[in-house]
Amino acid sequence: MPGLKQEKVQQRSNRDENATALLSELVAHFRELRTDLRQEWAQRITKAQLLTAMTEDEVFTEATAVYDQYVEALETGTFESLQAYARNLSERIIPRGVETDEVVGIVLLLRDVLARSLFAKYQHDFAKLNRILDAYEPAANRVANTVAVGFVQERERIIREQQEAIRELSTPVLQVRERLLILPIIGAIDPHRARQLTEQLLHGIRATRGKVVVIDLTGVAAVDSSIANHLVQTVEASRLLGATVIVTGLSPSIAQTLVNIGVDLGKMNTVGDLQGGIEQAERLLGYRVVQITHDDAAATAAN
Amino acid sequence: MTPGAPDSAVRVAIASSDDVVIARQKGRALAMEIGFTASEATLIAAAISELARNIVRYAGAGEMLLRDDGNGMLLMVARDQGPGIPDVQAALRVGFSTSGGLGMGLPGVRRIADMFEIVSNGSGTTVTVGKYKR
Amino acid sequence: MAVPILKQGDVLIASIQLALTDVDLVMLRDALVEKVSNYRTRGVIVDVTALDVVDSFASRTLRDLAHMIRLRGAETVIVGIQPDVAFAMVQLGLTLENIATALDLEEGLAFLAKTNRRQ
Numbered sequence: 001m002p003g004l005k006q007e008k009v010q011q012r013s014n015r016d017e018n019a020t021a022l023l024s025e026l027v028a029h030f031r032e033l034r035t036d037l038r039q040e041w042a043q044r045i046t047k048a049q050l051l052t053a054m055t056e057d058e059v060f061t062e063a064t065a066v067y068d069q070y071v072e073a074l075e076t077g078t079f080e081s082l083q084a085y086a087r088n089l090s091e092r093i094i095p096r097g098v099e100t101d102e103v104v105g106i107v108l109l110l111r112d113v114l115a116r117s118l119f120a121k122y123q124h125d126f127a128k129l130n131r132i133l134d135a136y137e138p139a140a141n142r143v144a145n146t147v148a149v150g151f152v153q154e155r156e157r158i159i160r161e162q163q164e165a166i167r168e169l170s171t172p173v174l175q176v177r178e179r180l181l182i183l184p185i186i187g188a189i190d191p192h193r194a195r196q197l198t199e200q201l202l203h204g205i206r207a208t209r210g211k212v213v214v215i216d217l218t219g220v221a222a223v224d225s226s227i228a229n230h231l232v233q234t235v236e237a238s239r240l241l242g243a244t245v246i247v248t249g250l251s252p253s254i255a256q257t258l259v260n261i262g263v264d265l266g267k268m269n270t271v272g273d274l275q276g277g278i279e280q281a282e283r284l285l286g287y288r289v290v291q292i293t294h295d296d297a298a299a300t301a302a303n
Numbered sequence: 304m305t306p307g308a309p310d311s312a313v314r315v316a317i318a319s320s321d322d323v324v325i326a327r328q329k330g331r332a333l334a335m336e337i338g339f340t341a342s343e344a345t346l347i348a349a350a351i352s353e354l355a356r357n358i359v360r361y362a363g364a365g366e367m368l369l370r371d372d373g374n375g376m377l378l379m380v381a382r383d384q385g386p387g388i389p390d391v392q393a394a395l396r397v398g399f400s401t402s403g404g405l406g407m408g409l410p411g412v413r414r415i416a417d418m419f420e421i422v423s424n425g426s427g428t429t430v431t432v433g434k435y436k437r
Numbered sequence: 438m439a440v441p442i443l444k445q446g447d448v449l450i451a452s453i454q455l456a457l458t459d460v461d462l463v464m465l466r467d468a469l470v471e472k473v474s475n476y477r478t479r480g481v482i483v484d485v486t487a488l489d490v491v492d493s494f495a496s497r498t499l500r501d502l503a504h505m506i507r508l509r510g511a512e513t514v515i516v517g518i519q520p521d522v523a524f525a526m527v528q529l530g531l532t533l534e535n536i537a538t539a540l541d542l543e544e545g546l547a548f549l550a551k552t553n554r555r556q
């Protein structure tokens with residue numbers, strides 16, 4: 001019935017208007033009592049033993065910034081500024097060892113401090129208090145959410161960066177003899193890691209003038225066809241740099257995956273185990289490894 | 304041009320084999336600016352080389368538009384008003400490494416692309432390729 | 438932009454200096470084929486260290502070059518493909534099959550010497 005629907009829309013917009021007016025009222029209240037409420041909050045933070053990694057001055061400075069951002073978010077209803085601040089704050093405090101529960105904890109404490117001040121102010125008008133809380137709660141919850149999520153996202157970003165840095169620093173390409181490189185692969189490889197390994201290998205071939213590369217897959221149980229493809233590409237790219245690739249430690253599963261993507265295993269240089277692969281590599285490079293016997297060693301020592 | 308700004312774009316007119324080189328060099332530079340690795344930038348340069356060359360060879364003239372879409376993707380648009388590709392399917396077919404795809408290099412470009420679109424008819428051809436930063 | 442071609446004994450060495458256009462590449466191919474016919478050449482080394490990109494056209498032209506030179510009794514070795522360029526090539530499906538490749542000029546010459554000894 002069109003009449004009823006119009007009425008409901010009208011009611012909702014009335015309510016929105018009221019909510020806006022109420023929000024303005026409580027924002028003004030929070031600004032008026034800024035000094036006191038901020039002080040109370042800081043005290044509660046210390047009592048709850050949160051942000052122990054920071055000094056009192058630092059806590060005060062951040063508390064001031066958070067308080068102002070909080071109230072502004074309540075006022076404007078927009079959270080971009082708060083989000084940006086939350087990420088910025090997180091970037092600074094995460095390296096200091098501040099944990100997620102602390103950040104969530106202090107935001108909730110602020111929410112409580114502000115709520116209690118509302119109870120104190122409107123305690124004589126229960127109906128008004130209810131309306132005020134109706135306006136305050138969704139906004140306050142959204143603030144808490146924004147800050148917590150911002151913190152967690154920043155944390156995740158830092159972890160990703162660190163993982164990347166570790167990957168880049170670790171040089172899995174080993175030079176065991178002049179012109180002989182070994183690339184042992186261990187564990188699960190995702191496409192990103194696979195590409196990184198290929199790049200590191202190719203640059204390693206160029207840097208060490210590698211002529212033979214042994215890629216050892218003993219530590220890998222199985223791969224999907226996309227990673228198998230990466231392996232084939234790595235072998236081909238190495239050849240373009242003039243290097244021969246010997247693949248060792250192929251599990252039956254990986255061998256099957258290679259066959260499935262159309263690789264002629266007969267054409268790929270494979271050896272059962274790493275040791276065998278290194279021996280073949282040495283032969284290719286013209287090395288002849290001779291084991292010194294006990295007598296030889298004694299003779300050498302005598303000279 | 305401010306890198307990363309939503310409307311930052313590099314436009315290269317393509318009419319000769321010199322322009323193909325210019326387009327791929329600018330493409331590499333833009334990719335590095337946006338934050339692609341050197342390795343990815345080389346791949347992007349190669350893709351641009353293919354697209355730009357096709358413009359020269361089959362349409363005579365056209366343009367390459369390169370831009371950051373603001374979401375970590377580099378967009379490469381190769382546009383011309385040539386006679387169009389008569390058999391787009393054949394052009395995209397994977398065959399022997401350089402003879403498949405009518406020698407236009409498109410199967411390879413499509414393979415490495417995160418986004419690939421081709422529209423070709425009597426009024427011209429537009430190939431759009433997108434590649435995400437890792 | 439012509440690519441300098443040097444003669445070292447019975448080996449021709451072409452060193453590509455910078456980003457080559459398609460036209461330059463075709464000119465290089467034709468120049469090498471002609472020189473192989475004119476001089477007693479048993480090997481040709483194409484040094485692509487400075488080549489920024491090897492795409493399907495470059496790949497095809499290098500293959501044609503090697504084929505035509507083989508028909509004239511000489512071997513071709515492509516040297517100096519950069520790691521990133523090699524990676525891009527294989528991702529695009531370009532492999533330079535049946536053409537000898539080596540890391541650098543030194544390796545290329547060593548390869549030709551070995552091949553020559555075998556003959």
